[in-house]
Amino acid sequence: MAEEKKPKVLITGARGALAQQVITRMKSHFRLVIVDFRRRVVMDEDIPSYFVHITKRGFEDIFREHKIDGIIHLGRMESDESNRFSRYNANVLGTQNMLDLCIKYNVSQVLILSTFFVYGANAYNPVPLDEGAPLKASALTKNLVDTVELENLAHIYMWKHRDLNLTILRPCNIVGPGVRNSMSLLLSRKTSPVLIGFNPMMQFIHIGDIAKAIVKAYKKNTPGIYNVAPNDWVGYQDALVASGCRRIPIPSIPPVVPMTISRFLNLKSFPSYLINYFKYPAIIDGSLFAKTFNFKPSRGLDYIFQHYRRKKSKKPID
């Protein structure tokens, strides 16, 4: 395809390890424009790069300067970043600003990366949670309100503005090289906390596989809400052991005790508002995505945990 005929795609959150992988996989098929809200990202010379916050007026300049055909919105602030007010501002109000600009400038496709956190980890969760399950995370803690609100907002735009062809992906724990979320940090450490008497089931997807999933979803453009998870499961404590971590037991009852310990010790990778995720399962059903997009992760749990073991022993990583 001639260069000028290729669709132009804006990728947000370009600094992140996942965005870097998506950019690498997309650049031969699309003309890319990248933006990050934290710092300027230098990529290939032919990929225009912007450093502007999603809530600021300057963000609109990207739409004025480029005829954007589609957006892959990866620039969501994680639940362990900044404070909940900043996260609400960026994730909810920022996304609303972006979606309004998409309508104004006739963007025809939007893909938003959400998270399985939206379902909430609850003792009464059925297994597995499919895309129709209620989003209970904001009932657990105010720190996850922005995560659920971002989805609610996207749902409104999804039905109100069908021309946006909006797709929402809810992946399980994304881990692997370069990932700096809570779970990846826990697997990376030599010692990690566990709650005494609780070993909730978890799912992990390698960063390379979720990048592949995003590209597949964007290319096929079948709007909707999809969980993304492999068909394999492991207990949290088993995952730590397999990653070469020593488990540090923390009293689990009454619930206020682990939360207090987490706050007192300022455990960033084991924050008090995510305690329930280390106690109860939130297992998602990724079959709809797998069937719709003919997707199968290529890296299994052993491959993932081997990465963290090698990282600790400082052996070269494949």
Place this chain on the structure above:
Amino acid sequence: MGVRSILKKMLVSPELEKQVANIKKPVGVYGYDPWGYHTDTFMVALSIFKKMFDNYFRVESHGLENVPDEGRAMVIANHSGQLPMDGIMIGIAIATRDHAPRAARAMVERFFPTVPFIGNFLNQVGAVIGDPVNCVKMLQNDEVIVVFPEGVRGSGKPYRKKYQLQRFGNGFMHIAIANKTPIIPVGVVGCEETIPSLGDIKPLAKLIGIPYVPIAFPLPLPAKVILNFGEPMVFEGDIDNEKSVTEKVETVKNEIRRLIKKGRSERKGVFYG
């Protein structure tokens, strides 16, 4: 080596390992399924409870061939004995039968997952919380599910009400019809006498957030247990109203009553045999 591996090495015989290997149960690379069932924990628990099954409760099972060799099924039984010993005995009987052993799943009370160690242990041996969504998803996965429609009304009842079936919930029947699932009725005899209760300390139960606290001897007594598995019952068609569902539930309840009566007549004595 973890605790689980040490216990497996100490307790699991090669015969039992071979028996469990015959159970067709898809699990992930770390031995788990999505509900938390774990093959090695199941094997360890099975080897411990099988000794109780054979030597302490001296369980006799009849009609095990009525549980299908493959595909979905709901095993519906009477509930008694304060602790879920009846569920454990039914599970062991199905897992250790000579022909086509299966790992049955039990639906348990919703408070169990909140109890440290117990919740995880129950999940690892195949139990899941009694949520209709869980039940449907497991049936879609072609599992055998053990359901006690009396719930805590049955397990927590005092000894003076022994073998009197309490009210059955209708939920299992809705699920069975909607998912075209055969029902295998089971009459459990003997578990009533394992922990005879004089009553329930309700204020204490409320204080610690569990369904009941029985006034009873704290350990199960060695009552003789008899399990009678009835022939599969199939219910089909559209549901006209809740009354028609209740009538179908009564049909299952009557069959369980008959199987209990049969079991009691087969028993030579409460603690003998």
